[in-house]
Amino acid sequence: MTFVATQLLSPRPRFRTATRVAIVGAGFSGTMLALNLLEQADVEVLLIERDRQRMGAGVAYSSSESAHLLNVRAGNMSAFADKPDHFCDWLAARGLGCDAAFVTRATYGRYLREALAGAMEKYGRRLKLVDDEVLDIAERGGQVTLGLVNGGLIEADRAVLAIGNLPPHDPPAIAGAHLPSHRYIGDPWASAFEEGLEKDAPVLVIGTGLTAVDVILRLVTHGHEGPITALSRRGLRPHRHIDGLRPKPILAKPAPELSELVAWGRAESRVRDWRLVVDSIRPITQMMWASADAEKRARFLRHLRPFWDVHRHRLAPEVADRIDALVASGQLDFRAGKIADVAVEPDALAVSWRPRGGDEPVVTRAARMINCTGPQGDLLRSTDPLVKRMLSAKRIRPDALRLGLDIDRDGHVVDAKGQPSEHILAIGPMTRGDLWEVVAVPDIRIQVSALARRLVNAHWTGGEGL
Numbered sequence: 433m434t435f436v437a438t439q440l441l442s443p444r445p446r447f448r449t450a451t452r453v454a455i456v457g458a459g460f461s462g463t464m465l466a467l468n469l470l471e472q473a474d475v476e477v478l479l480i481e482r483d484r485q486r487m488g489a490g491v492a493y494s495s496s497e498s499a500h501l502l503n504v505r506a507g508n509m510s511a512f513a514d515k516p517d518h519f520c521d522w523l524a525a526r527g528l529g530c531d532a533a534f535v536t537r538a539t540y541g542r543y544l545r546e547a548l549a550g551a552m553e554k555y556g557r558r559l560k561l562v563d564d565e566v567l568d569i570a571e572r573g574g575q576v577t578l579g580l581v582n583g584g585l586i587e588a589d590r591a592v593l594a595i596g597n598l599p600p601h602d603p604p605a606i607a608g609a610h611l612p613s614h615r616y617i618g619d620p621w622a623s624a625f626e627e628g629l630e631k632d633a634p635v636l637v638i639g640t641g642l643t644a645v646d647v648i649l650r651l652v653t654h655g656h657e658g659p660i661t662a663l664s665r666r667g668l669r670p671h672r673h674i675d676g677l678r679p680k681p682i683l684a685k686p687a688p689e690l691s692e693l694v695a696w697g698r699a700e701s702r703v704r705d706w707r708l709v710v711d712s713i714r715p716i717t718q719m720m721w722a723s724a725d726a727e728k729r730a731r732f733l734r735h736l737r738p739f740w741d742v743h744r745h746r747l748a749p750e751v752a753d754r755i756d757a758l759v760a761s762g763q764l765d766f767r768a769g770k771i772a773d774v775a776v777e778p779d780a781l782a783v784s785w786r787p788r789g790g791d792e793p794v795v796t797r798a799a800r801m802i803n804c805t806g807p808q809g810d811l812l813r814s815t816d817p818l819v820k821r822m823l824s825a826k827r828i829r830p831d832a833l834r835l836g837l838d839i840d841r842d843g844h845v846v847d848a849k850g851q852p853s854e855h856i857l858a859i860g861p862m863t864r865g866d867l868w869e870v871v872a873v874p875d876i877r878i879q880v881s882a883l884a885r886r887l888v889n890a891h892w893t894g895g896e897g898l
């Protein structure tokens with residue numbers, strides 16, 4: 433009797449054997465999957481990260497710039513799906529407020545690193561941090577083997593790709609142009625792009641979205657005083673958040689199709705602030721995406737995506753104020769147009785671009801041109817060693833719209849023949865072809881918590897389904 437009572441009162445079931453899960457990438461997605469797995473079951477987790485500086489925080493939250501703020505309110509940035517106040521409590525314990533606060537990304541990085549350090553202490557040898565790059569993953573005999581850059585091998589029951597976004601591609605007019613590396617910066621996340629730049633030199637930023645805003649703020653924070661032109665096809669800038677708005681999430685689809693949803697959104701925006709309308713549909717956007725076929729999704733990407741992005745992913749008011757002030761001072765200019773040609777001159781790049789709706793090309797001379805077209809997901813254009821190897825071994829394939837990895841509904845990667853892998857899964861922004869809205873913390877925390885539950889439940893039931 434005592435035995436049964438102990439079992440019933442036990443907070444977690446005991447599993448027959450410990451599962452070993454290898455997670456590739458220790459940004460928000462990989463780190464939080466690790467923590468969810470460890471919390472839910474008696475598993476062993478190997479968290480593998482190739483860039484030591486990013487362990488636990490990833491690309492977004494490794495920034496040490498005080499000008500880089502979260503673009504989601506602190507109140508909605510808990511790392512745990514089942515503990516909505518976790519981040520606010522963490523802030524409060526450090527004497528920081530939470531109401532409508534857009535804290536720095538560096539602060540959020542500290543929060544994630546502390547959570548990881550806490551897990552190291554709590555779970556001991558069940559959590560191993562591996563400072564290495566995964567070059568290949570093969571499945572054999574019901575297991576996965578991960579090949580590392582240093583020649584080592586890791587064996588596990590499952591491998592989960594949490595590799596984040598792929599670096600940006602060069603815009604078509606620049607691809608293959610062999611521009612000098614001190615003049616053209618192809619990937620701002622992988623470069624100290626402000627170094628060696630004269631403080632009054634002209635800069636051309638390609639892109640006008642969140643990445644462009646980040647880069648512009650970093651330039652001016654580091655003392656840049658020269659003119660900055662930000663150029664994109666439509667010249668659309670991210671809108672700003674407004675304090676004090678409380679969206680009421682809707683739980684049922686207000687319209688059957690994506691196109692009708694836009695019409696619904698426009699009508700609703702006549703009676704309440706459009707931000708409330710956009711934020712209210714968050715719980716149903718994945719559902720809307722799932723019910724749209726490939727053609728409708730492609731149409732959305734072609735016609736609506738740029739507008740969706742600037743309305744959905746907004747700037748903290750302080751950030752928007754700084755950008756507005758730079759525009760008002762004349763230092764920053766947003767333009768709409770398409771680059772036609774780039775010529776290398778002795779002290780600059782001469783960038784010829786055609787303004788939107790106009791015929792006459794404009795030439796902008798820039799001492800530095802920075803590609804801020806944003807993260808990408810097209811595997812076929814990737815130079816990432818792991819992605820290239822897995823593609824050439826036909827173990828992964830792009831999703832139908834080339835937004836990332838093709839996965840099945842449980843998160844397994846799908847191979848070149850359309851067969852889901854039994855042991856390799858993916859999470860985070862590279863799964864946006866399947867889920868669309870899975871690039872920000874509020875969505876990824878739900879994805880990783882659900883995957884952790886499925887992984888351990890699958891083990892509990894003998895591996896069926898996963």
Ligand SMILES: Cc1cc2nc3c(=O)[nH]c(=O)nc-3n(C[C@H](O)[C@H](O)[C@H](O)COP(=O)(O)OP(=O)(O)OC[C@H]3O[C@@H](n4cnc5c(N)ncnc54)[C@H](O)[C@@H]3O)c2cc1C
Nearest residue numbers: 457459460461482490491492502503566595596860872873
């Ligand atoms: C600049 C920026 C700001 C953002 N701001 C916000 C925000 O304010 N709020 C919000 O909700 N969302 C924000 N986001 C969205 C953000 O993408 C997600 O919140 C989340 O950080 C994504 O994490 P990730 O772990 O999937 O990817 P990443 O953070 O990119 O982490 C992936 C990690 O995998 C590693 N890796 C890749 N390949 C290998 C390999 N082969 N071997 C070993 N390691 C590998 C990389 O080094 C990297 O550290 C922002 C994104 C960016 C880029």
